Amino acid sequence: MMKVVAEDPGLFYQHYPRVAAVVTVNSEGRKNALPIAWHCSISFKPTIYGIAVSPKRFSYNMILQSKKFAINFLPYEKIELIAALGGCSGGFTDKFTEFNLAEDEALKLDVPILKDAYAAYECAVIDSRVFGDHAWIAGEVKAVHVAEELLQDNGVxxxxxxxxxxxxxxxxxxxxxxxxVKHLDRDQAGRGK
Ligand SMILES: Cc1cc2nc3c(=O)[nH]c(=O)nc-3n(C[C@H](O)[C@H](O)[C@H](O)COP(=O)(O)O)c2cc1C
Incomplete structure:
Protein backbone atom coordinates (compact mmCIF):
# COMPACT_ATOMS: atom_id res chain seq x y z
CA MET A 1 0.00 0.00 0.00
CA MET A 2 1.59 3.27 -1.13
CA LYS A 3 0.96 6.17 1.24
CA VAL A 4 1.33 9.89 0.73
CA VAL A 5 3.20 11.50 3.63
CA ALA A 6 2.55 15.18 4.24
CA GLU A 7 2.32 17.73 7.05
CA ASP A 8 -0.94 19.14 5.70
CA PRO A 9 -3.89 17.08 7.00
CA GLY A 10 -5.90 17.85 3.88
CA LEU A 11 -9.61 17.56 4.56
CA PHE A 12 -8.81 15.75 7.86
CA TYR A 13 -11.19 12.84 7.25
CA GLN A 14 -8.71 10.00 7.81
CA HIS A 15 -10.03 9.19 11.29
CA TYR A 16 -13.60 8.76 10.06
CA PRO A 17 -16.21 7.23 10.11
CA ARG A 18 -17.41 8.69 13.37
CA VAL A 19 -20.79 8.46 15.04
CA ALA A 20 -22.88 11.43 13.90
CA ALA A 21 -24.48 12.52 17.18
CA VAL A 22 -26.75 15.47 17.93
CA VAL A 23 -25.99 17.79 20.85
CA THR A 24 -29.05 19.48 22.31
CA VAL A 25 -29.17 22.42 24.67
CA ASN A 26 -31.72 24.53 26.51
CA SER A 27 -30.53 27.96 27.54
CA GLU A 28 -33.09 30.11 29.34
CA GLY A 29 -35.96 28.30 27.61
CA ARG A 30 -34.45 28.52 24.14
CA LYS A 31 -33.63 25.12 22.66
CA ASN A 32 -31.17 24.22 19.97
CA ALA A 33 -29.62 21.16 18.35
CA LEU A 34 -26.36 20.70 16.44
CA PRO A 35 -24.91 17.55 14.91
CA ILE A 36 -21.34 16.76 15.87
CA ALA A 37 -18.87 14.14 14.74
CA TRP A 38 -16.14 15.11 17.20
CA HIS A 39 -17.04 13.67 20.59
CA CYS A 40 -15.68 11.01 22.91
CA SER A 41 -15.95 9.38 26.34
CA ILE A 42 -13.20 10.63 28.68
CA SER A 43 -13.74 8.89 32.02
CA PHE A 44 -15.79 5.99 33.30
CA LYS A 45 -15.80 6.86 37.05
CA PRO A 46 -16.96 9.57 37.25
CA THR A 47 -18.55 9.31 33.83
CA ILE A 48 -17.36 12.19 31.69
CA TYR A 49 -18.07 12.85 28.02
CA GLY A 50 -16.35 15.38 25.78
CA ILE A 51 -17.64 17.29 22.76
CA ALA A 52 -15.73 19.52 20.34
CA VAL A 53 -17.81 22.58 19.44
CA SER A 54 -16.60 25.52 17.39
CA PRO A 55 -17.11 28.89 19.15
CA LYS A 56 -18.71 29.96 15.84
CA ARG A 57 -21.71 27.69 16.48
CA PHE A 58 -24.80 29.35 17.90
CA SER A 59 -24.98 26.46 20.38
CA TYR A 60 -21.55 27.25 21.83
CA ASN A 61 -22.60 30.15 24.07
CA MET A 62 -25.87 28.38 24.90
CA ILE A 63 -23.91 25.40 26.25
CA LEU A 64 -21.51 27.56 28.24
CA GLN A 65 -24.31 29.76 29.60
CA SER A 66 -26.60 26.91 30.62
CA LYS A 67 -23.64 24.75 31.72
CA LYS A 68 -25.31 21.63 30.38
CA PHE A 69 -26.02 19.71 27.21
CA ALA A 70 -27.31 16.36 26.04
CA ILE A 71 -25.72 14.18 23.41
CA ASN A 72 -28.19 12.10 21.41
CA PHE A 73 -27.37 9.02 19.33
CA LEU A 74 -29.66 8.55 16.35
CA PRO A 75 -30.19 5.64 13.97
CA TYR A 76 -29.09 5.68 10.33
CA GLU A 77 -32.71 6.30 9.27
CA LYS A 78 -32.32 9.83 10.67
CA ILE A 79 -29.32 10.96 8.59
CA GLU A 80 -31.46 13.42 6.62
CA LEU A 81 -32.52 15.06 9.87
CA ILE A 82 -28.89 15.14 11.03
CA ALA A 83 -27.77 16.77 7.79
CA ALA A 84 -30.61 19.30 7.98
CA LEU A 85 -29.80 20.23 11.59
CA GLY A 86 -26.23 20.85 10.50
CA GLY A 87 -27.31 22.95 7.55
CA CYS A 88 -28.84 25.80 9.55
CA SER A 89 -28.08 27.78 12.67
CA GLY A 90 -30.16 28.25 15.79
CA GLY A 91 -29.41 31.96 15.40
CA PHE A 92 -31.88 32.08 12.49
CA THR A 93 -33.99 28.96 12.86
CA ASP A 94 -35.90 27.46 15.75
CA LYS A 95 -34.79 23.94 14.88
CA PHE A 96 -37.15 22.26 17.36
CA THR A 97 -40.16 23.85 15.62
CA GLU A 98 -38.79 23.68 12.07
CA PHE A 99 -37.94 19.97 12.29
CA ASN A 100 -40.72 19.00 14.66
CA LEU A 101 -38.29 17.53 17.18
CA ALA A 102 -40.17 15.41 19.71
CA GLU A 103 -38.69 15.04 23.15
CA ASP A 104 -38.46 12.54 25.96
CA GLU A 105 -38.39 13.82 29.52
CA ALA A 106 -34.96 14.47 30.95
CA LEU A 107 -34.17 12.85 34.29
CA LYS A 108 -31.65 15.18 35.97
CA LEU A 109 -30.93 18.24 33.84
CA ASP A 110 -33.05 20.67 31.86
CA VAL A 111 -31.78 19.43 28.49
CA PRO A 112 -33.82 18.28 25.47
CA ILE A 113 -33.68 14.52 24.90
CA LEU A 114 -34.61 13.57 21.34
CA LYS A 115 -37.34 10.94 21.04
CA ASP A 116 -35.68 9.74 17.82
CA ALA A 117 -32.48 8.86 19.70
CA TYR A 118 -31.84 5.26 20.72
CA ALA A 119 -29.57 6.59 23.48
CA ALA A 120 -28.69 9.94 25.05
CA TYR A 121 -26.55 11.32 27.86
CA GLU A 122 -27.47 14.27 30.07
CA CYS A 123 -24.24 16.14 30.79
CA ALA A 124 -23.31 18.92 33.23
CA VAL A 125 -20.41 21.02 31.93
CA ILE A 126 -17.35 20.72 34.16
CA ASP A 127 -14.71 22.25 31.92
CA SER A 128 -14.23 23.97 28.59
CA ARG A 129 -11.06 24.92 26.78
CA VAL A 130 -10.45 26.27 23.31
CA PHE A 131 -7.97 24.34 21.18
CA GLY A 132 -7.42 25.95 17.79
CA ASP A 133 -10.79 26.51 16.11
CA HIS A 134 -12.85 24.26 18.41
CA ALA A 135 -13.54 24.13 22.13
CA TRP A 136 -13.33 20.86 24.02
CA ILE A 137 -16.26 20.85 26.42
CA ALA A 138 -16.27 18.16 29.10
CA GLY A 139 -19.53 17.18 30.74
CA GLU A 140 -20.18 14.88 33.67
CA VAL A 141 -22.86 12.39 32.64
CA LYS A 142 -25.74 12.78 35.08
CA ALA A 143 -28.21 10.43 33.38
CA VAL A 144 -28.20 7.92 30.54
CA HIS A 145 -31.22 7.15 28.36
CA VAL A 146 -31.10 3.94 26.34
CA ALA A 147 -33.62 1.80 24.47
CA GLU A 148 -32.81 -1.38 26.37
CA GLU A 149 -34.56 -3.63 23.89
CA LEU A 150 -31.82 -2.75 21.39
CA LEU A 151 -29.04 -4.11 23.60
CA GLN A 152 -27.58 -7.59 23.76
CA ASP A 153 -27.17 -9.32 27.14
CA ASN A 154 -23.62 -7.93 27.46
CA GLY A 155 -24.86 -4.35 27.05
CA VAL A 156 -23.56 -4.05 23.50
CA VAL A 181 -19.64 -8.18 14.01
CA LYS A 182 -17.23 -10.57 15.72
CA HIS A 183 -16.62 -11.12 19.44
CA LEU A 184 -12.92 -11.49 20.29
CA ASP A 185 -11.78 -12.20 23.85
CA ARG A 186 -8.83 -9.78 24.29
CA ASP A 187 -7.01 -12.22 26.60
CA GLN A 188 -7.28 -15.06 24.08
CA ALA A 189 -6.85 -13.17 20.82
CA GLY A 190 -3.64 -14.13 19.02
CA ARG A 191 -2.80 -16.95 21.51
CA GLY A 192 -3.28 -19.68 18.92
CA LYS A 193 -0.37 -18.39 16.82
C1 LIG B 1 -22.38 15.32 10.36
C2 LIG B 1 -21.95 16.66 10.92
C3 LIG B 1 -20.95 16.69 11.88
C4 LIG B 1 -20.56 17.91 12.44
N1 LIG B 1 -19.60 17.92 13.42
C5 LIG B 1 -19.34 19.07 14.09
C6 LIG B 1 -18.47 19.05 15.22
O1 LIG B 1 -17.94 18.01 15.62
N2 LIG B 1 -18.26 20.22 15.87
C7 LIG B 1 -18.83 21.41 15.45
O2 LIG B 1 -18.59 22.45 16.08
N3 LIG B 1 -19.64 21.43 14.36
C8 LIG B 1 -19.93 20.30 13.70
N4 LIG B 1 -20.79 20.31 12.63
C9 LIG B 1 -21.34 21.60 12.16
C10 LIG B 1 -22.56 22.07 12.96
O3 LIG B 1 -23.44 21.02 13.26
C11 LIG B 1 -23.31 23.12 12.14
O4 LIG B 1 -22.46 24.22 11.91
C12 LIG B 1 -24.60 23.57 12.80
O5 LIG B 1 -25.39 24.24 11.85
C13 LIG B 1 -24.38 24.49 13.99
O6 LIG B 1 -25.61 24.81 14.53
P1 LIG B 1 -25.82 26.04 15.52
O7 LIG B 1 -25.20 27.25 14.87
O8 LIG B 1 -27.31 26.13 15.65
O9 LIG B 1 -25.14 25.68 16.81
C14 LIG B 1 -21.17 19.12 12.02
C15 LIG B 1 -22.17 19.08 11.04
C16 LIG B 1 -22.56 17.86 10.49
C17 LIG B 1 -23.65 17.83 9.45
Missing part, protein backbone atom coordinates in the same frame (compact mmCIF):
# COMPACT_ATOMS: atom_id res chain seq x y z
CA UNK A 157 -25.81 -2.56 20.84
CA UNK A 158 -27.49 -5.18 18.67
CA UNK A 159 -26.80 -4.14 15.09
CA UNK A 160 -29.62 -6.44 14.00
CA UNK A 161 -31.97 -4.03 15.72
CA UNK A 162 -30.38 -0.61 15.25
CA UNK A 163 -27.86 0.82 12.81
CA UNK A 164 -26.04 3.85 14.22
CA UNK A 165 -25.72 6.94 12.02
CA UNK A 166 -22.07 7.27 11.00
CA UNK A 167 -20.39 10.20 9.30
CA UNK A 168 -17.61 9.67 6.75
CA UNK A 169 -16.82 13.35 6.20
CA UNK A 170 -17.60 15.39 3.10
CA UNK A 171 -21.37 15.28 3.78
CA UNK A 172 -21.26 11.48 3.37
CA UNK A 173 -23.02 9.09 5.74
CA UNK A 174 -22.95 5.35 6.22
CA UNK A 175 -23.82 2.74 8.81
CA UNK A 176 -22.74 -0.59 10.21
CA UNK A 177 -23.07 -4.10 8.85
CA UNK A 178 -24.15 -6.88 11.23
CA UNK A 179 -22.16 -9.40 9.12
CA UNK A 180 -18.90 -7.80 10.29
Missing amino acids: LSLDLVRPALYLGGDTYCSTDQDT
Whole structure:
Protein backbone atom coordinates (compact mmCIF):
# COMPACT_ATOMS: atom_id res chain seq x y z
CA MET A 1 0.00 0.00 0.00
CA MET A 2 1.59 3.27 -1.13
CA LYS A 3 0.96 6.17 1.24
CA VAL A 4 1.33 9.89 0.73
CA VAL A 5 3.20 11.50 3.63
CA ALA A 6 2.55 15.18 4.24
CA GLU A 7 2.32 17.73 7.05
CA ASP A 8 -0.94 19.14 5.70
CA PRO A 9 -3.89 17.08 7.00
CA GLY A 10 -5.90 17.85 3.88
CA LEU A 11 -9.61 17.56 4.56
CA PHE A 12 -8.81 15.75 7.86
CA TYR A 13 -11.19 12.84 7.25
CA GLN A 14 -8.71 10.00 7.81
CA HIS A 15 -10.03 9.19 11.29
CA TYR A 16 -13.60 8.76 10.06
CA PRO A 17 -16.21 7.23 10.11
CA ARG A 18 -17.41 8.69 13.37
CA VAL A 19 -20.79 8.46 15.04
CA ALA A 20 -22.88 11.43 13.90
CA ALA A 21 -24.48 12.52 17.18
CA VAL A 22 -26.75 15.47 17.93
CA VAL A 23 -25.99 17.79 20.85
CA THR A 24 -29.05 19.48 22.31
CA VAL A 25 -29.17 22.42 24.67
CA ASN A 26 -31.72 24.53 26.51
CA SER A 27 -30.53 27.96 27.54
CA GLU A 28 -33.09 30.11 29.34
CA GLY A 29 -35.96 28.30 27.61
CA ARG A 30 -34.45 28.52 24.14
CA LYS A 31 -33.63 25.12 22.66
CA ASN A 32 -31.17 24.22 19.97
CA ALA A 33 -29.62 21.16 18.35
CA LEU A 34 -26.36 20.70 16.44
CA PRO A 35 -24.91 17.55 14.91
CA ILE A 36 -21.34 16.76 15.87
CA ALA A 37 -18.87 14.14 14.74
CA TRP A 38 -16.14 15.11 17.20
CA HIS A 39 -17.04 13.67 20.59
CA CYS A 40 -15.68 11.01 22.91
CA SER A 41 -15.95 9.38 26.34
CA ILE A 42 -13.20 10.63 28.68
CA SER A 43 -13.74 8.89 32.02
CA PHE A 44 -15.79 5.99 33.30
CA LYS A 45 -15.80 6.86 37.05
CA PRO A 46 -16.96 9.57 37.25
CA THR A 47 -18.55 9.31 33.83
CA ILE A 48 -17.36 12.19 31.69
CA TYR A 49 -18.07 12.85 28.02
CA GLY A 50 -16.35 15.38 25.78
CA ILE A 51 -17.64 17.29 22.76
CA ALA A 52 -15.73 19.52 20.34
CA VAL A 53 -17.81 22.58 19.44
CA SER A 54 -16.60 25.52 17.39
CA PRO A 55 -17.11 28.89 19.15
CA LYS A 56 -18.71 29.96 15.84
CA ARG A 57 -21.71 27.69 16.48
CA PHE A 58 -24.80 29.35 17.90
CA SER A 59 -24.98 26.46 20.38
CA TYR A 60 -21.55 27.25 21.83
CA ASN A 61 -22.60 30.15 24.07
CA MET A 62 -25.87 28.38 24.90
CA ILE A 63 -23.91 25.40 26.25
CA LEU A 64 -21.51 27.56 28.24
CA GLN A 65 -24.31 29.76 29.60
CA SER A 66 -26.60 26.91 30.62
CA LYS A 67 -23.64 24.75 31.72
CA LYS A 68 -25.31 21.63 30.38
CA PHE A 69 -26.02 19.71 27.21
CA ALA A 70 -27.31 16.36 26.04
CA ILE A 71 -25.72 14.18 23.41
CA ASN A 72 -28.19 12.10 21.41
CA PHE A 73 -27.37 9.02 19.33
CA LEU A 74 -29.66 8.55 16.35
CA PRO A 75 -30.19 5.64 13.97
CA TYR A 76 -29.09 5.68 10.33
CA GLU A 77 -32.71 6.30 9.27
CA LYS A 78 -32.32 9.83 10.67
CA ILE A 79 -29.32 10.96 8.59
CA GLU A 80 -31.46 13.42 6.62
CA LEU A 81 -32.52 15.06 9.87
CA ILE A 82 -28.89 15.14 11.03
CA ALA A 83 -27.77 16.77 7.79
CA ALA A 84 -30.61 19.30 7.98
CA LEU A 85 -29.80 20.23 11.59
CA GLY A 86 -26.23 20.85 10.50
CA GLY A 87 -27.31 22.95 7.55
CA CYS A 88 -28.84 25.80 9.55
CA SER A 89 -28.08 27.78 12.67
CA GLY A 90 -30.16 28.25 15.79
CA GLY A 91 -29.41 31.96 15.40
CA PHE A 92 -31.88 32.08 12.49
CA THR A 93 -33.99 28.96 12.86
CA ASP A 94 -35.90 27.46 15.75
CA LYS A 95 -34.79 23.94 14.88
CA PHE A 96 -37.15 22.26 17.36
CA THR A 97 -40.16 23.85 15.62
CA GLU A 98 -38.79 23.68 12.07
CA PHE A 99 -37.94 19.97 12.29
CA ASN A 100 -40.72 19.00 14.66
CA LEU A 101 -38.29 17.53 17.18
CA ALA A 102 -40.17 15.41 19.71
CA GLU A 103 -38.69 15.04 23.15
CA ASP A 104 -38.46 12.54 25.96
CA GLU A 105 -38.39 13.82 29.52
CA ALA A 106 -34.96 14.47 30.95
CA LEU A 107 -34.17 12.85 34.29
CA LYS A 108 -31.65 15.18 35.97
CA LEU A 109 -30.93 18.24 33.84
CA ASP A 110 -33.05 20.67 31.86
CA VAL A 111 -31.78 19.43 28.49
CA PRO A 112 -33.82 18.28 25.47
CA ILE A 113 -33.68 14.52 24.90
CA LEU A 114 -34.61 13.57 21.34
CA LYS A 115 -37.34 10.94 21.04
CA ASP A 116 -35.68 9.74 17.82
CA ALA A 117 -32.48 8.86 19.70
CA TYR A 118 -31.84 5.26 20.72
CA ALA A 119 -29.57 6.59 23.48
CA ALA A 120 -28.69 9.94 25.05
CA TYR A 121 -26.55 11.32 27.86
CA GLU A 122 -27.47 14.27 30.07
CA CYS A 123 -24.24 16.14 30.79
CA ALA A 124 -23.31 18.92 33.23
CA VAL A 125 -20.41 21.02 31.93
CA ILE A 126 -17.35 20.72 34.16
CA ASP A 127 -14.71 22.25 31.92
CA SER A 128 -14.23 23.97 28.59
CA ARG A 129 -11.06 24.92 26.78
CA VAL A 130 -10.45 26.27 23.31
CA PHE A 131 -7.97 24.34 21.18
CA GLY A 132 -7.42 25.95 17.79
CA ASP A 133 -10.79 26.51 16.11
CA HIS A 134 -12.85 24.26 18.41
CA ALA A 135 -13.54 24.13 22.13
CA TRP A 136 -13.33 20.86 24.02
CA ILE A 137 -16.26 20.85 26.42
CA ALA A 138 -16.27 18.16 29.10
CA GLY A 139 -19.53 17.18 30.74
CA GLU A 140 -20.18 14.88 33.67
CA VAL A 141 -22.86 12.39 32.64
CA LYS A 142 -25.74 12.78 35.08
CA ALA A 143 -28.21 10.43 33.38
CA VAL A 144 -28.20 7.92 30.54
CA HIS A 145 -31.22 7.15 28.36
CA VAL A 146 -31.10 3.94 26.34
CA ALA A 147 -33.62 1.80 24.47
CA GLU A 148 -32.81 -1.38 26.37
CA GLU A 149 -34.56 -3.63 23.89
CA LEU A 150 -31.82 -2.75 21.39
CA LEU A 151 -29.04 -4.11 23.60
CA GLN A 152 -27.58 -7.59 23.76
CA ASP A 153 -27.17 -9.32 27.14
CA ASN A 154 -23.62 -7.93 27.46
CA GLY A 155 -24.86 -4.35 27.05
CA VAL A 156 -23.56 -4.05 23.50
CA LEU A 157 -25.81 -2.56 20.84
CA SER A 158 -27.49 -5.18 18.67
CA LEU A 159 -26.80 -4.14 15.09
CA ASP A 160 -29.62 -6.44 14.00
CA LEU A 161 -31.97 -4.03 15.72
CA VAL A 162 -30.38 -0.61 15.25
CA ARG A 163 -27.86 0.82 12.81
CA PRO A 164 -26.04 3.85 14.22
CA ALA A 165 -25.72 6.94 12.02
CA LEU A 166 -22.07 7.27 11.00
CA TYR A 167 -20.39 10.20 9.30
CA LEU A 168 -17.61 9.67 6.75
CA GLY A 169 -16.82 13.35 6.20
CA GLY A 170 -17.60 15.39 3.10
CA ASP A 171 -21.37 15.28 3.78
CA THR A 172 -21.26 11.48 3.37
CA TYR A 173 -23.02 9.09 5.74
CA CYS A 174 -22.95 5.35 6.22
CA SER A 175 -23.82 2.74 8.81
CA THR A 176 -22.74 -0.59 10.21
CA ASP A 177 -23.07 -4.10 8.85
CA GLN A 178 -24.15 -6.88 11.23
CA ASP A 179 -22.16 -9.40 9.12
CA THR A 180 -18.90 -7.80 10.29
CA VAL A 181 -19.64 -8.18 14.01
CA LYS A 182 -17.23 -10.57 15.72
CA HIS A 183 -16.62 -11.12 19.44
CA LEU A 184 -12.92 -11.49 20.29
CA ASP A 185 -11.78 -12.20 23.85
CA ARG A 186 -8.83 -9.78 24.29
CA ASP A 187 -7.01 -12.22 26.60
CA GLN A 188 -7.28 -15.06 24.08
CA ALA A 189 -6.85 -13.17 20.82
CA GLY A 190 -3.64 -14.13 19.02
CA ARG A 191 -2.80 -16.95 21.51
CA GLY A 192 -3.28 -19.68 18.92
CA LYS A 193 -0.37 -18.39 16.82
C1 LIG B 1 -22.38 15.32 10.36
C2 LIG B 1 -21.95 16.66 10.92
C3 LIG B 1 -20.95 16.69 11.88
C4 LIG B 1 -20.56 17.91 12.44
N1 LIG B 1 -19.60 17.92 13.42
C5 LIG B 1 -19.34 19.07 14.09
C6 LIG B 1 -18.47 19.05 15.22
O1 LIG B 1 -17.94 18.01 15.62
N2 LIG B 1 -18.26 20.22 15.87
C7 LIG B 1 -18.83 21.41 15.45
O2 LIG B 1 -18.59 22.45 16.08
N3 LIG B 1 -19.64 21.43 14.36
C8 LIG B 1 -19.93 20.30 13.70
N4 LIG B 1 -20.79 20.31 12.63
C9 LIG B 1 -21.34 21.60 12.16
C10 LIG B 1 -22.56 22.07 12.96
O3 LIG B 1 -23.44 21.02 13.26
C11 LIG B 1 -23.31 23.12 12.14
O4 LIG B 1 -22.46 24.22 11.91
C12 LIG B 1 -24.60 23.57 12.80
O5 LIG B 1 -25.39 24.24 11.85
C13 LIG B 1 -24.38 24.49 13.99
O6 LIG B 1 -25.61 24.81 14.53
P1 LIG B 1 -25.82 26.04 15.52
O7 LIG B 1 -25.20 27.25 14.87
O8 LIG B 1 -27.31 26.13 15.65
O9 LIG B 1 -25.14 25.68 16.81
C14 LIG B 1 -21.17 19.12 12.02
C15 LIG B 1 -22.17 19.08 11.04
C16 LIG B 1 -22.56 17.86 10.49
C17 LIG B 1 -23.65 17.83 9.45
